[in-house]
Amino acid sequence: MGDPGLSRRGFLAASAAAGVGVTALSGCGGDSDGGSSDGTTTIEWWNISTTEPTKSVWAALAKKFEAQNPKVKLKIVQLENDAYKSKMTALIASGKLPDIFHTWGGGVLKQQVDAGLVEDLTDRTKDFADGLLPVAKEPYLLDEKVYGIPFDIGMVGFWYNKALFKDAGITEPPTTWSGFLDAVRKLKAKGITPLALAGKETWTGMYYWAYLAMRTAGAAAVQKAYDDKDFTGDPFVQAGQHLQELVDLQPFQKGFLGAAYSSPTGQGATVGNGKAAMELMGQWAPVVQADVGKGLGDDLGFFPFPAVDGGKGTITEVFGGGGGHALRSGAPQEAVDFLKFFASEATDLELVKKTGALPVVPAAESAITDPNIKAVQAQLKGATGFQLYLDQAYAPAVGQEVNDSVGALIAGSKSPQQVTESITKTAKEEQ
Known part of the structure; x- marks a missing residue:
């Protein structure tokens, strides 16, 4: 999301219960059965929400979901953009992803899908996903199948x-x-x-x-x-x-x-x-x-x-691009229920009013009051073309090479021509 990145890449949205941070990484996602002796299902939710007010708003939404679903416990793990991406790369290699995880869509999501690690949400989310803003859903559509549900959309x-x-x-x-x-x-x-x-x-x-x-x-x-x-x-x-x-x-x-x-x-x-x-x-x-x-x-x-x-x-x-959530392959129904909760009009209104997010539920657009956010929304609605963040649209190695090469140009160690050659070389190696 870059940071993504929405830091990109990136989005710098946010969430986390107090005390849950990098220390939670040792128990990484997808390796628990989710159940417990008292019938409670624990769902692990990884996101990049580390700044206020989003961090607190998302933590409150998690508590609201738990209150509505007494048999579900959300375990929140939040990481800053770059740390999140490197940790997810390691998890992809291990073949285990968290139950619910942040995604920007595009080539990175495709790599996870191709590895068989991501749940196909086409049928499981149809009852609520159809009503979401079409441009917001695009990054998560692969071969006309739905692999992620957006919670915001935006532009740089x-x-x-x-x-x-x-x-x-x-x-x-x-x-x-x-x-x-x-x-x-x-x-x-x-x-x-x-x-x-x-x-x-x-x-x-x-x-x-x-x-x-x-x-x-x-x-x-x-x-x-x-x-x-x-x-x-x-x-x-x-x-x-x-x-x-x-x-x-x-x-x-x-x-x-x-x-x-x-x-x-x-x-x-x-x-x-x-x-x-x-x-x-x-x-x-x-x-x-x-x-x-x-x-x-x-x-x-x-x-x-x-x-x-x-x-x-x-x-x-x-x-x-926007921020979205995807589920690990075989994620329990409770994780789908959370996606539905997070994509509801009530939740979207909270996000728009309290965090400055751009709405993905059309009915929440009326809640935009900030003139700058209105200006962004107007640009998006009038867009004649849309390009997802390059470090998400492209395969991870290529996206990283774009970032690194451009960073080298800015630092004075690569020429414009060398930037294009480095990215091309990495893209060809990806074949």
């Missing part, structure tokens, strides 16, 4: 500080890449850090390259390059060159290569505390900015990733 765009833009004399958010670079120069000229980046977590830099590839090559070409196992075409090299132009302006905060995303000194906090003018992040950004920093309140604005002059892509093609 620029979150910006209106006051800092005004100080730099920027009257309107840029709509072209050249205009964006001009805005970066204006901010720098005023002594304002233009962008915050969590260089330590390479999925955050991947967003730039992915969007630039979409804007130069067009959204459809980004998936086609993966299918063809060839990223060496000119538009993909140009995407790296455009990113190189940005990097050469030194737009990021001091020490960005060692910065995390959701730490007190990381990317989200840097923007939330007014120390940088922008970040490129998913729709969960305001929640994280306010949790790890002060938050910007009315000074926070949102704008879509700019168009690239002469590119084949358009500003209405969006990059993002």
Whole structure:
């Protein structure tokens, strides 16, 4: 979800009962019979909900579900994005997955499905899944079968500080890449850090390259390059060159290569505390900015990733994804019951009102009050193309190589051409 990533990859949504964290990892999922002598079924639920308010909201929802289902106990394990992904990779190798687990869909989910580790939910969820927002369900559909149920949907765009833009004399958010670079120069000229980046977590830099590839090559070409196992075409090299132009302006905060995303000194906090003018992040950004920093309140604005002059892509093609839950193969009915509970209108209203999530149940859309979240929703509804996070859309090794190669470009150790060659080489090895 990157972090996913919704951190991507990623989503940085959240949940966990107090005291359950990394310590719970020793009892990993799928290896218990779920039953107990008093007739209680224990369901293990793994998610990436580590920031407030989502963490507390999800913990309360878990208690509500338990109250409605007295014979079911939810055991919550929550991990930050990158730790979650590496732990899940290990579990896939072991052939055991948790009863309920976070998924972004796409190529990663496909790998788990191909290994026979994920439950086909097509028939077991039909009574409630049919009513969910179609675009939200797409990442979890494989060969027209349902392998995951979404709990949110969203997109990546620029979150910006209106006051800092005004100080730099920027009257309107840029709509072209050249205009964006001009805005970066204006901010720098005023002594304002233009962008915050969590260089330590390479999925955050991947967003730039992915969007630039979409804007130069067009959204459809980004998936086609993966299918063809060839990223060496000119538009993909140009995407790296455009990113190189940005990097050469030194737009990021001091020490960005060692910065995390959701730490007190990381990317989200840097923007939330007014120390940088922008970040490129998913729709969960305001929640994280306010949790790890002060938050910007009315000074926070949102704008879509700019168009690239002469590119084949358009500003209405969006990059993002959602968070969903999948079940291990053979998961008990109680796990399906939880998915139904989590995809209900009542739960979705809670998520929209209290965590800033975008609704997957159409009836919950009326609960959106935040103007920025409304702007994201409008972009999504008007989208003419949609691309799932690359580190989820592609097979895990390829997605990781995209993140790592782009991270190397940003750090100055790979050229735009080398980025495309490295990704192509990894894609071919996946065959």
